Amino acid sequence: MKLAKTLKNQNTIIAILTILLILSLSYIGYSEYTGFIARKTWEAAQAGYTRGVLDTVTRLYKESEKCEPVPVMLGNKTRYLIDISCLRTRTESGTGPAEQINQTYKWP
Numbered sequence: 001m002k003l004a005k006t007l008k009n010q011n012t013i014i015a016i017l018t019i020l021l022i023l024s025l026s027y028i029g030y031s032e033y034t035g036f037i038a039r040k041t042w043e044a045a046q047a048g049y050t051r052g053v054l055d056t057v058t059r060l061y062k063e064s065e066k067c068e069p070v071p072v073m074l075g076n077k078t079r080y081l082i083d084i085s086c087l088r089t090r091t092e093s094g095t096g097p098a099e100q101i102n103q104t105y106k107w108p
Helices: 002-064 084-092 097-104
Strands: 070-074 077-081
Touching: 002 070
Parallel strands: none
Antiparallel strands: 070 077
């Protein structure tokens, strides 16, 4: 009788420990999975930002080679950028940079 009671207590303890082990492993797995998803999302956002910056700088570089002002818009503000080497070339030609730009570019 005492042996049966001891075995029953052991089985109960084993069942409780098994349930706790399953719950612990489930929590660890869920935690690792959410961390993995967060890291992948962060890496994708960083890759997108890097690609956006690279594309923007490349576009500005290519458009500024034409020695024309390049419009850059941020919100509702617009600035016009021009390559400084174009200004030097135009100044050496005898015309001031502002006059030369106004003659060759139709401002919006």
